[in-house]
Amino acid sequence: MSISKIQTVVYVFRSDGKVVLGYQPLSAPFCAGKLKPPGGRAQLNETPKDCAVRETREETSVIPVLDEKPLGIIHITHVDGPTIELCVYRAMDYNSEPQSIEKLERVGWYDINDATISQMMEDNRSWIGYVQRGEEFTADVTYDTDGNLLTASAHRVS
Numbered sequence: 001m002s003i004s005k006i007q008t009v010v011y012v013f014r015s016d017g018k019v020v021l022g023y024q025p026l027s028a029p030f031c032a033g034k035l036k037p038p039g040g041r042a043q044l045n046e047t048p049k050d051c052a053v054r055e056t057r058e059e060t061s062v063i064p065v066l067d068e069k070p071l072g073i074i075h076i077t078h079v080d081g082p083t084i085e086l087c088v089y090r091a092m093d094y095n096s097e098p099q100s101i102e103k104l105e106r107v108g109w110y111d112i113n114d115a116t117i118s119q120m121m122e123d124n125r126s127w128i129g130y131v132q133r134g135e136e137f138t139a140d141v142t143y144d145t146d147g148n149l150l151t152a153s154a155h156r157v158s
Contacts, residue, residue: 004082004150007068008052009039011131012064012091012098014062018111020060020094022104028146038062038104039086048087056091060098060107064091072154074139079150090131127154 012020020038022029039058042051049066056064073087100107110116112132117124123141130137139154 001116004086006042006051006087007084008042008048008050008070008087008089009037009041010052010056010064010066010089010091011037012056012060012062012094014109017132020056020098020107020110021110021116022098022100022107024058025103025135031121033112034121035116036104038107040103041073049089051086052089058102059104060099061062061096061101063095064089065093065095066091072127072137072139073142074127074154076125077140077142079142079144081145086136088131089151090134094117122149123152126152130154130156 002031021035024036038056039052040055042048047068049068053064057063064134066089069089070087074086074088076084076086098107098109112128117128126130127137127139136157137154138157141152142150144150
């Protein structure tokens, strides 16, 4: 598998179990109108952790405190397209409260439940439980050329 892009997402949790999420604008090329955590593409010579902190700050004003190593790695393959390595981080500590400042709309604290998950990308169902429990995992996801989910599987890393 050849990785062409490295991207990150960060699930920032509050002590009551709520997490920072926001809606991707309808004008976005991918995930349009979907509820998602902050994240994005790593810049040249940027580590995944540095990318995760930068993107979270830029999109929500929250500065997460992260471990060096991501909680999960998801390989997202687009048929006839690139494979993306998505590094998933989980933060239980942070500085500042979330607000909509760039890229994401209606940023705030959300419960992770069936109603919330139904507003997220469909592949989230296969791995979101690992994030909630703080368990290391890996996942493989495949989308067709129209952005429809073909397969999604996740496994806990021992």
